Amino acid sequence: MRSLWNDTEAVQFTGPLGPRIYSSRLLGRDPALVLHGGGNTSVKLHERDRLGHELDILYVKGSGWDLEAIDADGFAPVRMARLLQLAQLDALSDPDMVNELRTQLTRADAPTPSVEAILHAILPHAYVDHSHADAVITVTNSHDGLARIREIYADDVVVVPYVMPGFDLARRCARQFAAEAGPHTQGMVLMHHGIFSFGADARESYERMIALVSRAEDYLDRHKVWSLPQPAATAPAVPQRDSLATLRRAISDCAGFPVILGTHQDACSLDFARRADIAVLSQQGPATPDHVIRTKRVPLLGRDVQAYAADYANYFATHAARASAPKTMLDPAPRVVLDPEFGLCTVGRSAREAAIVADIYQHSMAIMQRAAALGGYQALPPDDIFAVEYWDLEQAKLRAGGKLPAYAGEIALVTGAASGIGRACVVALLARGAAVLGVDIDAAVTTVAQHPAYSGQVCDVTDVQQLETALDAGIRRFGGLDMLILNAGVFPAGCRIESIDAAEWHRVMTVNLDANLMLLRLAHPLLRLAPQGARVVVIGSRNVPAPGIGAAAYSASKAALTQLARIAALEWGGDGIRVNTLHPDAVFDTGIWTEEVLAARARYYDLSVEEYKTRNVLKIEVTSHDVAELAAELCGPLFAKVTGAQLPIDGGNERVI
Ligand code: ZN
Numbered sequence: 001m002r003s004l005w006n007d008t009e010a011v012q013f014t015g016p017l018g019p020r021i022y023s024s025r026l027l028g029r030d031p032a033l034v035l036h037g038g039g040n041t042s043v044k045l046h047e048r049d050r051l052g053h054e055l056d057i058l059y060v061k062g063s064g065w066d067l068e069a070i071d072a073d074g075f076a077p078v079r080m081a082r083l084l085q086l087a088q089l090d091a092l093s094d095p096d097m098v099n100e101l102r103t104q105l106t107r108a109d110a111p112t113p114s115v116e117a118i119l120h121a122i123l124p125h126a127y128v129d130h131s132h133a134d135a136v137i138t139v140t141n142s143h144d145g146l147a148r149i150r151e152i153y154a155d156d157v158v159v160v161p162y163v164m165p166g167f168d169l170a171r172r173c174a175r176q177f178a179a180e181a182g183p184h185t186q187g188m189v190l191m192h193h194g195i196f197s198f199g200a201d202a203r204e205s206y207e208r209m210i211a212l213v214s215r216a217e218d219y220l221d222r223h224k225v226w227s228l229p230q231p232a233a234t235a236p237a238v239p240q241r242d243s244l245a246t247l248r249r250a251i252s253d254c255a256g257f258p259v260i261l262g263t264h265q266d267a268c269s270l271d272f273a274r275r276a277d278i279a280v281l282s283q284q285g286p287a288t289p290d291h292v293i294r295t296k297r298v299p300l301l302g303r304d305v306q307a308y309a310a311d312y313a314n315y316f317a318t319h320a321a322r323a324s325a326p327k328t329m330l331d332p333a334p335r336v337v338l339d340p341e342f343g344l345c346t347v348g349r350s351a352r353e354a355a356i357v358a359d360i361y362q363h364s365m366a367i368m369q370r371a372a373a374l375g376g377y378q379a380l381p382p383d384d385i386f387a388v389e390y391w392d393l394e395q396a397k398l399r400a401g402g403k404l405p406a407y408a409g410e411i412a413l414v415t416g417a418a419s420g421i422g423r424a425c426v427v428a429l430l431a432r433g434a435a436v437l438g439v440d441i442d443a444a445v446t447t448v449a450q451h452p453a454y455s456g457q458v459c460d461v462t463d464v465q466q467l468e469t470a471l472d473a474g475i476r477r478f479g480g481l482d483m484l485i486l487n488a489g490v491f492p493a494g495c496r497i498e499s500i501d502a503a504e505w506h507r508v509m510t511v512n513l514d515a516n517l518m519l520l521r522l523a524h525p526l527l528r529l530a531p532q533g534a535r536v537v538v539i540g541s542r543n544v545p546a547p548g549i550g551a552a553a554y555s556a557s558k559a560a561l562t563q564l565a566r567i568a569a570l571e572w573g574g575d576g577i578r579v580n581t582l583h584p585d586a587v588f589d590t591g592i593w594t595e596e597v598l599a600a601r602a603r604y605y606d607l608s609v610e611e612y613k614t615r616n617v618l619k620i621e622v623t624s625h626d627v628a629e630l631a632a633e634l635c636g637p638l639f640a641k642v643t644g645a646q647l648p649i650d651g652g653n654e655r656v657i
Contacts, residue, residue: 001030001032001033001135001210001213001214001217003206003207003210004026004029004030005023005026005203005206005207010022010202015072016045017045017072019043019127019201019202020041020042020043020059020075020127020202021071021072022202023041023127023129023202023203023205023206024041024067024070024129025067025068025069025070026206027041027067027129027131027206027209028066028067028068028069029068031359032134032213032363033131033132033133033134033213034131034132035132035356035360036066036294036359036360037064037065037066038131038132038288038290039067039129039130039131039132040060040061040067040116040120040130041060041067041127041128041129041130042058042059042060042061042075042114042117042120042121042128043058043059043075043126043127043202044057044080044121044126045057045059049106055079055080055081056079056080056081057077057078057079057080057106058077058079058080058083058113058117058120058121059075059076059077059078060075060076060113060116060117060120061074061075061076061113061114062074062075062110062111062112062114063111063112063113063114063115064111064112065111073110073111074111076101076105076107076110076113076114076117077105077106077110078101078104078105078106078117078121079104079106082100082104083101083117083118083122084122086100086118086167087121087122087170087171087174089167089171091167092167093392094115094166094391094392094393095392097115097118097167098112098393101113101117101118115165115166116130116165116169116170118167118171119169119170119173119196121170122170122173122174123173123188123196123198125198125199125200125205126200126201127198127199127200127201127202127204127206128196128197128205129196129197129206129209130194130195130196131194131195131209132193132194132195132287132290133194133195133213133216134287134366134367135213135214135216135217135219135226136189136194136195136213136216137192137194137288138216138220138367138371138374139216139219139220139371139374140190140192141192141287141377141379142371142374142376142377142378143371143374143375143376143377143378144375145191145192145378146159146161146191148219148374149189149191151219152215152216152219153187153189153212153215155180155184155185156184156185156186156212157185157186157187157188157189157195157212158176158177158181158185158187158188158189159188159191160172160189160190160191161191162191162192162193162384163190164289164384164388164391165193165289165290165388166391166393173188186211186212187208187209187212192288192289192379193288194288195209195212195213197209220370220374223374224373225370225373225374226370228366228369228370230267231268231271232267232271233267233271233274234267234270235270235341235343236341239472240341240342240475240476241471241475241525241526242525242526242529243303243341243342244263244342244345244476245479245480245481245525245526245529246303246529247261247305247345247479248261248529248531249480249529249530249531250305250306251305251337252333252409252531253305254305254306254308254309254331254333255331256331257349257408257409257531258409258482258530258532259348259349259409259479260347260348260349260350260351260353260354260409260435260453260478261337261345261346261347261354261478261479262345262347262348262354262355262357262358262476262477262478262479263342263343263345263475263476263479264343264344264362265342265343265344265476266343268362268365269343269344269362270340270343272338272344272365272369273340273343273344274340277372278301278338281368281372282298282368283298283301284298284368284377284378284379285298285379285381285382286364286379286385287364287367287368289380289384289385289387289388290388291360291364292385292388292389293389293394294335294353294356294357294360295335295336295357295361295364296312296334296336296389297315297382297386297389299334299336299338299361300334300336300337300338301337301338301339302338303337305333305334308332308333308334309332310332312332313329315382315386316330316332316386319382319383319386320390322383323386325392327390328395330389330390335348335357336357336361344358344362344365346358346361349404349408349409350409350433350435350452350453351435351452351453351477351478352452352453355452404433405431405432405433406433406636406637407429407432407433407482407483407636408433408434409433410433410434410483410530410532411434411435411436411437411474411478411479411480411481411482411483412425412434412435412436412437412481412482412635413436413438413439413471413474413481413483413484413485413523414426414429414436414437414438414485414487415439415440415461415485415486415487415488415516415519416439416440416461416487416489417436417438417439417445417448417456417487418438418441418443418444418445418448418456419440419442419444419590419591420587420589420590420591420624421487421539421584421587421590421624421627421628421631422438422488423438423448424625424627424628424629425485425628425631425632426438426448426454427625427628428625428629428631428632429483429485429632429635430449430451430453430454431632432632434453434482434483435453435454435455435477436449436453436454436455437455437456437457437470437473437474437477437478438454438455438456438457439457439458439461439467439470439488440456440458440459440488441458441459441460441461441488442458445457445458445459455473455474455478457469457470457473461511461516461518461519462511462514464518464522467518467519467522468522471523471526475526480529480530480531481523481526481527481529481530481534482530482532482534482535483534483535483536483537483635484519484520484523484527484534484535484537485536485537485539485631486519486520486536486537486538486539486565487539487631488511488515489512489539489557489558490508490511490512491554492504492507494549494550494551495550495552495553496549496552497552500552500553508553508554509553509556509557509560511557512554512557512561513557513561513564516561516564517564520564524572524577527572527575527577528572528575528576528577530576530577533576533578534575534577534578535578535579535580536565536568536577536578536579536580537582537631537634537635538561538564538565538579538580538581538582539581539584539627539631540558540561540562540565540583540584540646541554541555541558541584541585542584542585542586542650543555543558543559544558544562544583545583545646545648545655546653546656547559562583562646565579565580565644566581566644569643569644570644573643578639578640578642578643579643579644580634580639580642580643580645580646580647581645581646581647582627582630582631582634582646582647582648582649583646583647583648583649583650583656584627584648584650585616585622585648585649585650585651585653585656586613586615586622586651587622587623587624587627588613588621588623589623589624590624598612598613614651616653617651617652617653617654617657618651618652619651620651621651622649622650622651626649627649630647634647
């Protein structure tokens with residue numbers, strides 16, 4: 001492990017908290033040290049309050065903050081004196097401890113201090129760093145872990161047996177530290193949990209963390225388990241769209257809400273899922289207990305979601321019966337799936353959540369493999385994991401979880417997503433919490449949104465092979481398909497019937513009609529599996545109810561597409577799939593309407609551009625955003641009982657009305 005300390009960078013972090021912020025971010029930058037909210041840091045500062053009283057304040061990471069992105073607001077200032085008094089108590093419940101921590105803050109809008117705040121306070125050093133370093137938890141979760149830790153560190157660290165985070169752990173550490181620490185002590189190893197380092201300044205504490213973790217890495221290297229063998233496993237070539245969507249449906253049904261299912265078919269994941277000892281190795285439990293909140297205690301092996309749920313209910317019943325307070329069972333659905341064909345699948349209520357689970361489990365796989373090679377992976381027993389999973393504080397966090405966006409856990413596909421109405425649909429659906437797969441022949445589709453829930457695929461919708469490839473990629477990324485927005489289309493130059501070129505007619509029909517038929521056919525098996533019923537929105541045109549001179553190919557193609565959508569509504573209603581059509585008109589903020597075209601059309605009608613744009617009954621302009629918002633809402637609960645409908649969105653057109 002390499003130190004990332006850089007003096008030029010460090011001096012840019014000024015003020016009393018500057019060095020603390022800088023080295024916290026350095027820890028956060030290395031996923032082998034901390035992952036997604038894991039780990040915490042603190043500094044003890046001497047301050048004078050508004051009345052001139054001298055105070056020692058512990059600035060400790062607030063809960064919910066990631067070290068990688070932390071700033072001054074992320075540190076909770078807590079009065080040290082009170083923390084040290086609390087550490088003397090014989091017992092303190094976790095909710096009472098959190099109450100004490102919150103009431104001792106010196107800033108009213110500070111985040112809730114980390115539950116490890118008292119532990120930070122009792123360590124007699126200005127700077128304290130805590131990580132869940134992969135190498136350290138690998139050794140502590142190995143057979144003979146304690147002996148190995150002593151061999152690595154001798155008495156340079158205080159070794160604390162596993163105690164659940166919170167007040168009891170702080171008290172245990174305080175006692176052991178007072179008895180065992182000396183001038184030689186550089187850190188503290190918490191078995192099955194992680195490691196603390198400390199120092200007089202930010203750099204000393206950080207460098208000690210790096211040095212201590214490096215010693216564990218070197219130990220693993222000396223035992224020839226640090227470098228993992230390069231696997232060569234490959235994914236089967238057959239498309240797995242339907243079977244992945246079937247698995248996602250089963251997990252969603254089990255969870256009681258739609259989920260994103262991300263699939264990872266890299267050689268490492270496939271190789272791990274195909275290990276001969278996978279049924280033993282993967283069912284031990286997580287490498288550090290707080291992973292349980294994201295990953296559940298164990299992954300599902302294979303695809304029998306029902307059996308997993310039954311096992312989970314058993315695990316809950318057994319441990320809840322022994323708990324001191326009544327517990328409410330969380331949903332019994334798996335968050336990690338290991339399957340010899342799929343590799344690693346991870347589950348979340350959003351693409352971001354599924355990605356976090358993947359990050360955590362990819363580190364866990366390496367930890368388990370190394371520990372197995374070292375003599376055996378030994379995680380904490382289920383009761384310790386249950387205690388963290390059903391910890392009062394975690395349950396309270398879940399209860400306070402807030403309202404999820406409307407389409408959380410759902411997946412939409414938008415064609416023609418690189419610009420205009422399609423691009424606006426991507427934005428509207430992402431804003432409602434959906435994961436979105438955008439396809440377009442224009443390469444700009446890949447950059448429509450910088451968001452973990454967006455995937456842009458360059459794809460010619462008239463090429464069935466390219467459509468299949470895009471769908472395969474989308475399903476591997478998100479797991480299924482709930483919404484389909486058929487938007488891609490071409491608008492040829494005006495031409496009267498007698499002059500229409502056969503090839504041009506054919507091109508318009510191919511893009512505006514045939515491509516949509518192909519996509520509907522490919523999508524149907526996936527849409528049928530949508531956990532809450534699928535929705536299709538077809539972007540038609542005002543030309544369907546009110547065709548225009550010179551637009552024969554366009555009007556005919558959109559009319560045929562509308563008819564296709566009506567048949568789809570009839571045929572697929574039994575599968576719970578709703579199909580509705582929008583007929584927009586005069587949406588001028590799209591690619592085809594350049595400034596010049598607009599000006600020319602306005603001149604043709606002897607109108608100003610502004611008058612031309614608002615040439616409708618309501619005298620208002622219709623934008624891509626307006627159409628996209630309506631398309632997104634058509635997929636929502638307000639239209640839950642509407643299918644086969646056609647809705648104009650044109651500001652009111654006399655010929656349509
Ligand atoms: Zn920890």
